[in-house]
Amino acid sequence: MYKYTDLDQAIVQERVNQYRDQLNRHLSGELSEDEFRPLRLQNGLYIQRHAPMLRVAIPYGLLSSVQLHALADIAHTYDRGYAHFSTRQNIQYNWPALERSADILQDLANVQMHAIQTSGNCIRNITSDQFAGVAADELVDPRPYCEILRQWSTFHPEFAHLPRKFKIAVSASTEDRAATSFHDIGLFIVKNDAGDIGFRVLVGGGLGRTPIVGAVIREFLPWQHMMSYCESILRVYNRYGRRDNMYKARIKILVKALGAEEFARQVEAEFKFAENGPSTVTQDELERVRGHFTQRTYPARPAVNFDTQDKAFARWRERNVKPHKVEGYSAVVVSLKPNKVAPGDATTEQLHFVADLAEQYSFGEIRVAHEQNLILADVAQEDLKAVWDALKTQGLATPNIGLLTDIIACPGGDFCALANAKSIPIANAIQDKFDNLDYLYDLSDIQLNISGCMNSCGHHHVGHIGILGVDKDGNEWYQISLGGSDGSTIGGYKPTIGKIIGPSFKADEVPSVIEKIINTYLAHKQNGEHFLETVQRIGIAPFKENVYPPKH
Structure with a gap:
């Protein structure tokens, strides 16, 4: 994995020292809350419902054991003995004391980690396939490209104050496990007819209040131009993205307003000035970074035929x-x-x-x-x-990956000040309802995602079953959608936004509603169909009929 150079370490340490000074001035009353807010956000520190929350970057989801030990120590020393992993391959601490936040950043810097650009209107953590480098369906290892983009985007002065937050994902596998279609920029590594490596470039994907599948604006971009082309995209966005309305400030709104074709035209016009410029990636630079990810020498180990009796x-x-x-x-x-x-x-x-x-x-x-x-x-x-x-021995061997109880969920109303409703109790109630592993195995692959609000941190829009917490007259209710896909599921499904089945439900009704949805699937599935296949074939009408009682 990538190891910091002396320059990398110096930059991160300088940021820690800078933040410690800012924090001390705030605690002494020299900096008001309004003055301190953008400074803490630049270092990943939010103020949540009950306490601060610190979000730590884990670039493209890769950690060393030394770093994970350090993250565990932070949870013990500064939090309540646990941490939360997010859908963007970051880790979050829900109970750190503001007064000790600089100490946490120092502990992170000591193991080549930081919380820089995990918040704010900037380029966030670069994400990728969790199996990058070992996946059998991989064209090339995407991590060197991710690392180059990480170094380019960190502290980039031109893109430090974008209209809104900005997310980039890179994938190189047949199955898109990085959900590139739902990022502001999705880079999908491909080969052209000549065998050259490049990127299919998608722009304007995202979830939130306006879920949109990203549009392809370049079928093939030579890898040498990935930074230049991303800069061109960001310049068009920075120039024309809306700053008057935060709900319409994401790049997906701009792409939708202009149309993908016109947006692509403007990016290409900008790219003419950047092509072969200083942001062009050289072969030497790629090899330098790739050296950190060189295929390790695996000691020969035998393939094993396991005893099926266990x-x-x-x-x-x-x-x-x-x-x-x-x-x-x-x-x-x-x-x-x-x-x-x-x-x-x-x-x-x-x-x-x-x-x-x-x-x-x-x-x-x-x-x-x-x-x-x-x-x-x-x-x-x-x-x-x-x-x-x-x-x-540690309760970490639950055999439910890809099954109904392998639930994706945001922290929800238990922690987040933006949430309309709780997510964790709903997830636990569903797990209680479907705690029979034999039954789950008969159901096979079903992805259930829960978000506590329209910000969609739980990616409910792209769950096979999506649950969204909504506020009704100060009470928590839950809206159900069906048929979503982030493109990473079995069968090579296209990225799809789920469809809402109807009015929302009270919290205590949700587990029974999910049970009725599953029963509808079992009654209609054919020839071993997975849940998503059945939904796509029959539509949501039969599920809706079974979930809502008939009106008399």
């Missing part, structure tokens, strides 16, 4: 163990979705434990998944049983 171990392998491009190895998904736990939460003890497992079994590296789970990407198949046995 049903529990077989079930875990089926759901939580993923293919690896090197024979004799597998990627292990560590489920952070056991029942009665907030999806994506992990305790200090669990974080230390996973870091130790990574040191012993996975070359000291851990990945963070968009689905709010952790991954040990390089486990020898002959070690899988030992890893499974170890994970069980």
